[in-house]
Amino acid sequence: MEGRARHLAALVACALVVSACTSPSPSEEPPAGPGVGSTSTTPPARDGQVTLAFGGDVHFEGHAARLLDRPGGLGSIARTLRAADVAMVNLETPVTRSGRRDPKELENAGDRYWFRTRPAAVGVLADAGVDVVSVANNHAGDYGAVGLQDTLAAGRERGVAMVGAGRGEAAYDPHVVEVGDLEVAFLAADGVQREGASDVWSASTGRVGTASARGSNAAGLVAAVEAASARDQLVVVYVHWGREYQSCPTQSQRLLARDLADAGADVVVGSHSHVLGGGGWAGDAVVAYGLGNFVWYHARQARTGVLSVTLDAGGAVRKSWTPARISPTDGRPVPVTGAARNGAVADWRARQRCTGLAADRGGAQADDPAYGSSVSRIDASLADRMRRSHRPGCPVALRDLRHLRMTHRDFDGRARTGELVVHRRWARQVADAFGRLYDAGFPIARMRLVDDYGADDDRSMAANNTSGFNCRRVAGQRSWSQHAYGAAIDINPVQNPYVTRGGVDPPAGRPFVGIARDRSAPARPGVVRAGDIPVAAFARIGWEWGGAWVSTKDYQHVAAPRGR
Incomplete structure (x- = not known):
């Protein structure tokens, strides 16, 4: 240009x-209405x-x-x-x-x-x-x-x-x-x-x-x-x-x-x-x-x-x-x-x-690749990486889990490749759901295996990490979490904290506890709202949102119903 x-x-x-190139004088009537x-x-x-x-x-x-x-x-x-x-x-x-x-x-x-x-x-x-x-x-x-x-x-x-x-x-x-x-x-x-x-x-x-x-x-x-x-x-x-x-x-x-x-x-x-x-x-x-x-x-x-x-x-x-x-x-x-x-x-x-736009004229922009995903079995190398999140006694065998690599947007609008582990039953459907999030521009802060945080859920949430499989119990209970079955995912935990009478996890999510989360509420990047893109995308595969729970609110949590 x-x-x-x-x-x-x-x-x-x-x-x-x-x-056409003559401007009317102030005393003239305006021209006939343009169309x-x-x-x-x-x-x-x-x-x-x-x-x-x-x-x-x-x-x-x-x-x-x-x-x-x-x-x-x-x-x-x-x-x-x-x-x-x-x-x-x-x-x-x-x-x-x-x-x-x-x-x-x-x-x-x-x-x-x-x-x-x-x-x-x-x-x-x-x-x-x-x-x-x-x-x-x-x-x-x-x-x-x-x-x-x-x-x-x-x-x-x-x-x-x-x-x-x-x-x-x-x-x-x-x-x-x-x-x-x-x-x-x-x-x-x-x-x-x-x-x-x-x-x-x-x-x-x-x-x-x-x-x-x-x-x-x-x-x-x-x-x-x-x-x-x-x-x-x-x-x-x-x-x-x-x-x-x-x-x-x-x-x-x-x-x-x-x-x-x-x-x-x-x-x-x-x-x-x-x-x-x-x-x-x-x-x-x-x-x-x-x-x-x-x-x-x-x-x-x-x-x-x-x-x-x-x-x-x-x-x-x-x-x-x-x-x-x-x-x-x-x-x-x-x-x-x-x-x-x-x-x-x-x-x-x-x-x-x-x-993904540049802050200044002529500055560098984020790229816009098409969404990509892959689903693979857990090989020996990945099994070694997952030795903290999967161990003897877990309710799901490694052969029933799948490793997903998927394109997502970070909070700066840049395309990233993240990874999750989920049950093989849900692998393709989960990849499709994250494809809908990518197409909608919904940002994901980071997406890494929970093993990168020592399989410590608190550390993973504090890092605002979106994660899937982790062989752990429900907090404060003896029953297995849906994460232990590869049937649950936590999305942007800081923007979408787990809220109970006892507190807020992660603590950095406190500013997001009281915000409105109805569909027409003011939009905030990475925040999950009722009827929002993540809720709708996972509802299509039969999963439910923890933000709809009554006694507690797990805004980050999407999961298959128990028994499925």
């Missing part, structure tokens, strides 16, 4: 479309730079609907949005009073929701300084093609560009903003599960729908980025992606972000998970995996903010984070001030750890 002749490209564009594939202008940027501001998911449901009738609805966060040359958010609702509910037959019945709002919503965003809106998400088509067309029309009426939807290939057309000698192309696409079979969820020839980045459709998005970059434009991509309530990026997110950056994207941002994710650098491109909720109808995931990125003719040069919290009374984002602001910024920066 170095050495782009942006000024020359701008002059060529002016020769083709003279009016997909359109071009708009802003006053020249200072020193040949352009500043962009990004917010996350926007809804006007529940008490957030009050903002529709309130002057200056978004409040003081608008100052941050207006300070940028261009501001962009994801509108997670159609703007319509027409159409019929799309059946969403591909979504789980219990997860089907339909939303819509009034045209005043677009006015609230415009008044707050929002210039571009992504409508490529899993709610834009809630009321079918009619509702989506109404949404695009509302944007044109109010002068807010809507990207990520259109008729056929036009769904991938960028909205181009000219700022001085710079051109910025804004694109958007939806990468989460398709909710219905209708065309509205993935634009097809002659049919209106959203731009898709699912599977092979991602090639269309990458091609659109390449085309914009070839026109010497700065390129921004807003992707609706990730897993709900998971702050670390999935493997597919990481690979798509890398492909988009390689294709010429200067900024890649996204939302959908409802929690803040990490941000950093993929080469010369800024990537922010999760911007969280922004204007929302509840404050259960209250952390939010505005990502600001400054670019020049060579691409992105710096980024900053303005933290905010969602108001529980009206759903708008309220900037964090005072001493709390530094802590909120530090929290956002810390989320970069599990992304």
Whole structure:
């Protein structure tokens, strides 16, 4: 992306479309509302730079609907949005009073929701300084093609560009903003599960729908980025992606972000998970995996903010984070001030750890290999290593155990190879379960045989080691632990301690005892929550989670039911 002749490209564009390179004077009325594939202008940027501001998911449901009738609805966060040359958010609702509910037959019945709002919503965003809106998400088509067309029309009426939807290939057309000698192309696409079979969820020839980045459709998005970059434009991509309530990026997110950056994207941002994710650098491109909720109808995931990125003719040069919290009374984002602001910024920066992104422009990134696993018998050499964890009198013979080597992510987002020993009955299924954790981006601090800690469970937990087989008794009892049968695994013991009336093991896990662990609780790397990826992955093979126990809570523990 170095050495782009942006000024020359701008002059060529002016020769083709003279009016496109002329900024209106302050006394002139704004041009007709921009839509997909359109071009708009802003006053020249200072020193040949352009500043962009990004917010996350926007809804006007529940008490957030009050903002529709309130002057200056978004409040003081608008100052941050207006300070940028261009501001962009994801509108997670159609703007319509027409159409019929799309059946969403591909979504789980219990997860089907339909939303819509009034045209005043677009006015609230415009008044707050929002210039571009992504409508490529899993709610834009809630009321079918009619509702989506109404949404695009509302944007044109109010002068807010809507990207990520259109008729056929036009769904991938960028909205181009000219700022001085710079051109910025804004694109958007939806990468989460398709909710219905209708065309509205993935634009097809002659049919209106959203731009898709699912599977092979991602090639269309990458091609659109390449085309914009070839026109010497700065390129921004807003992707609706990730897993709900998971702050670390999935493997597919990481690979798509890398492909988009390689294709010429200067900024890649996204939302959908409802929690803040990490941000950093993929080469010369800024990537922010999760911007969280922004204007929302509840404050259960209250952390939010505005990502600001400054670019020049060579691409992105710096980024900053303005933290905010969602108001529980009206759903708008309220900037964090005072001493709390530094802590909120530090929290956002810390989320970069599990992304694999570089902390600095052009810095080294973690690699993204495909998941790999192997299952082998316990040979003589390994048996010698395991002489502390397996001994005469154990309830399982060595011939019935298997040694697993598996790829996992550490807390810095790097791919590691770990090892576990489990019963042969569960070996392949356990390897598949950890494959799902890897694909979901769930981090594992370390994964070593418990023998590396002298088969001492306390030492292994203190090292935050994820371990399997260990021929030991249940703590304080004479019965064998499920670990002694190779039918249990402890995951990230520090983040997921064993809690009893008598204490907490390991002691380093005390800060994690009182945290919320319901599925929609604030995400923390490596923490296991109810319905979370580890719980679901092991439930698929019939294993149970110790965090669901009544008298004690063994949050690290997943195991086969006794007798199986």
